[in-house]
Every structure is written in structure tokens, then in C-alpha cells.
Amino acid sequence: WADQERLKWFDRFPAKAQKTVTKSVWGLSRHSAGMMVRFKTDADTIHAKWKVTSSRLGMAHMPPSGVSGLDLYARDGKGKWRWAAATRPSKQEMQVVLLRGIAPGLREYALYLPLYNGTESLEVGVPKGAKFERLAPRKAKPLIFYGTSITHGACASRPGITHPAILGRWFDMPVINIGFSGNGKMHKEVGDLMIEVDAAAYIIDCLPNMNAAMVTERCVPLVKQLRKARPDTPIVLVEDRRFPNSWLVPSKSKFH
Amino acid sequence: WADQERLKWFDRFPAKAQKTVTKSVWGLSRHSAGMMVRFKTDADTIHAKWKVTSSRLGMAHMPPSGVSGLDLYARDGKGKWRWAAATRPSKQEMQVVLLRGIAPGLREYALYLPLYNGTESLEVGVPKGAKFERLAPRKAKPLIFYGTSITHGACASRPGITHPAILGRWFDMPVINIGFSGNGKMHKEVGDLMIEVDAAAYIIDCLPNMNAAMVTERCVPLVKQLRKARPDTPIVLVEDRRFPNSWLVPSKSKFH
Structure with missing residues (x-):
């Protein structure tokens, strides 16, 4: 659905789905579950700023870190994805240092988006002078x-x-x-x-x-x-x- | 410490510890982490009412179900402990049906108490006519x-x-x-x-x-x-x- 219009950037379904799927499915499809953003950087610090669509940051049985948080992974020297940093959301709009003191090297990162909330906006920041490269969606079949x-x-x-x-x-x-x-x-x-x-x-x-x-x-x-x-x-x-x-x-x- | 005075029933340390351990340890020792209450019943429904000491029911990285909730296990026919029911706390004082529609039989249950909150009070209820037996702490060394x-x-x-x-x-x-x-x-x-x-x-x-x-x-x-x-x-x-x-x-x- 990459080439189809979406109502919000981080919606899971294209806009037209609103007319066909059930109301519940449509509503849930606006959660950013499963989405990840990839980039390459050699920064020693990675910042993130994001806003979720609902103020319900957590649930009785699921913490805000999963419902509304970001989760960062990086590729190690062997190309294997390894966990790097998690977040602890406390507000609908969060601005945090995801990770600091990162070992030197240009690396690929993957940032997973909130599971049970919509993602209204997302910005990733690195210090001045650091390399930063956005990565386009992979062409392999999903x-x-x-x-x-x-x-x-x-x-x-x-x-x-x-x-x-x-x-x-x-x-x-x-x-x-x-x-x-x-x-x-x-x-x-x-x-x-x-x-x-x-x-x-x-x-x-x-x-x-x-x-x-x-x-x-x-x-x-x-x-x-x-x-x-x-x-x-x-x-x-x-x-x-x-x-x-x-x-x-x-x-x-x-x-x- | 079973025979020693405690400030609250579900404190982990006896009252005298307040004078010796650090303030942080004492504060945390008042969480009911690790405590469980055992009982036997043949009820088809088990109710619980409990109150926690702090209104902070959850944390950004840990859900209320773990911070402030109860967790019920039962012994199966082979004497093995198996999971039975969890809770979703939404208030400081909760009253819930832990489990209904339970298969007939007199069984031992273990109810685990909140991990990152104090337990102010706890009541377990069964329907009129059901057997209910409190079990004293086991004598085996812990x-x-x-x-x-x-x-x-x-x-x-x-x-x-x-x-x-x-x-x-x-x-x-x-x-x-x-x-x-x-x-x-x-x-x-x-x-x-x-x-x-x-x-x-x-x-x-x-x-x-x-x-x-x-x-x-x-x-x-x-x-x-x-x-x-x-x-x-x-x-x-x-x-x-x-x-x-x-x-x-x-x-x-x-x-x-």
C-alpha cells in the first residue's frame, strides 16, 4: 500500500480501507503496530521526539513503554539486529535522548513505533556534524x-x-x-x-x-x-x- | 520474621528494620513483592478485594497488573502449580471476580500480591456454601x-x-x-x-x-x-x- 493515500502518515491501512473494513478494524489499524523506521548514523547520541494520537499512554495490563513507546535496535558488526534502547513515555508528546555514549562507527538502526497508540509525528535527531542517512523502505517482499x-x-x-x-x-x-x-x-x-x-x-x-x-x-x-x-x-x-x-x-x- | 512485629501486615521486614536499613530499602521493603496467600476451596467462583498503599498503580515500563495486581495459581491434579487468573487494576481499591466457571473439586490456590506497591488489605471471597480453608504458612525453610x-x-x-x-x-x-x-x-x-x-x-x-x-x-x-x-x-x-x-x-x- 506504499503508493496509496493514507489519512495519517503512520496509519497501517490506506485511506480507502475506512469504507470497507469494520469500524473496529479501522480504528485499530491507525495504531502504528509493527512499523519501524530505519536510518544510518555515526552519532554518539541519538535523540527522538514523538507524539502519539491518544492520551491513553498505557493499559492496566500493558505498560506505556509498549503501548506508546519507541524501541531502538542496531545492527552489530556481523549485521545482526541487537537491542539498543527503550523509552518510558509519560506524556503524549515526548522528547528524549534514546541513547548516548555510543561506540564510534556508522551503523544501521531500526526504531519501532508504538503498538497500541497512533503515531502522530516522529523526529530523530543527532548532534551537529554527525552523519545521518534516511533509509528507504526495503524492496524485498514483506x-x-x-x-x-x-x-x-x-x-x-x-x-x-x-x-x-x-x-x-x-x-x-x-x-x-x-x-x-x-x-x-x-x-x-x-x-x-x-x-x-x-x-x-x-x-x-x-x-x-x-x-x-x-x-x-x-x-x-x-x-x-x-x-x-x-x-x-x-x-x-x-x-x-x-x-x-x-x-x-x-x-x-x-x-x- | 514471622513472630516479629510488623508495621503493616504485608510489610516484608519487621518493624525494627526501619531503624537499621537505609531509608530507600525500608521504603521498598513495604512493597508486598514475593508474598503469596494460600487457601483451599471448592468454589466455582473466586472473588478478591484489595487495596494498595500508593495511588501510583503502574509505571512507564511496568503495567498495573504487575505493580499493583493480584495473580492466582492453582494446583492441578498432579499437584503442579498452574496459572489461573490475573487482574487489571484501575483503582487503588479493587473488587473483582478473579475467576468464574471453575471446574468442580477442592483445590489449593496461591494468590501472589502486588510487586511494586504495598498491600493495605486483602480479602478473598467465595459463594455461600462453598468450602474455604485458610492455609497457615508452610513449615519448610524458605x-x-x-x-x-x-x-x-x-x-x-x-x-x-x-x-x-x-x-x-x-x-x-x-x-x-x-x-x-x-x-x-x-x-x-x-x-x-x-x-x-x-x-x-x-x-x-x-x-x-x-x-x-x-x-x-x-x-x-x-x-x-x-x-x-x-x-x-x-x-x-x-x-x-x-x-x-x-x-x-x-x-x-x-x-x-
């Missing part, structure tokens, strides 16, 4: 993760430790996160958007948000829709996982 | 973990997933958590309190809060103090762990 709150990022303490972000670093591939808290339900309208992207793989991980009737109704049609439009793109169907307390509460097993 | 914020519980999303709590369930042994955020510094005055407890083992895990000079000054004396008072109690010295970003920020290595 992995698209369509799922639930677990995909979206619940309840990660930092944006870089959702499983799609981890897999993105492991495979060193671009990732598109379309997890929608409570609303990953194999909607055809989401499938319509997915087929527009020439993905490396479609990973469908919606079962915890669905009941048996929904799965019967929607699963095969979604797979056929993707297969028809993209005959060669791998489609990964992720198995259900149980509630860890379903041994104790029999009604929880009804979801499986 | 594991005493003396450490830093990591021991204290930073930044666990639930009180039951700190490493002392996990080890307590694995070994099925009582645990005393004396981790003090930023203030686990091998203080002799803390040693004075530790030797009063006939522990199964003393686990000393303070290095991330100390510099080299402090370690030189205090480590051997603390071990000798414990060894002199308790000739047969195992003393475990935990190795330092590095900051995960010290490869990138050389000054972080000075701590090691």
Missing part, C-alpha cells in the same frame, strides 16, 4: 501477519518484542503487522487489502478471535481469495493456542 | 532471595512471574523476596535480618546495583556474616549479567 491482539502486540513491554517484529529481525525481512486487537476475524475486506500487496508470505493467525461458526464460514474463502489473486505466495495458517487456564475453567475450551 | 529490582519484580507483567516466584513453584518451597529496586547493595544491616531466618538457602543477587568498590568492601564480609551465624545454610552468589546494549555503549561495561 511478511504480512494478519491476526489478533497477540499479533498486534499484546502485551509486549516494548514494540520490538512482538513475535512479528522478532521474526522480521531473524529473517531480516520487512514485516507488515495487521493484527487487530479482538478483531482479527478473517474478514474478506481485509483479504481484499492483503492481495494488493505482493507479499513473501501471508500468515493468518486469527483463531483466538473467532468461534467455530466464523471459522467454517470464512477460513476456506479467505484462503481461496488469496490463492486466486496470488497463486504462488505461501499462505501460513497458524494453529490455535489454548488459554493457559482452560484446564481449570471448562468454558474456556469452547473456543478451541 | 529460599531467601536478596537482590535488585530484577529480584523485586521489575518489570514482570504479573506478580507470579518474577524468577523467585517461578522457582518457588518449581521447587514447591516457601520464598522470601528481599529484592529492593536499585538498592540491593549487600548491606550488612540486611544481612543482620537475613541471619534471623533459618533459610533453605541464601541467594545473593546484588551485582547490578553495585560498583567494583562496593563489591570489594561488602561481598566477603556479607558471606562471612551469613556463614558465621548459619554454618550449614547454602549461600548462592549469583553472577552478574551484562546490559544487553553494552556492546554498543562502552560505558555500560564499567559495571561489570
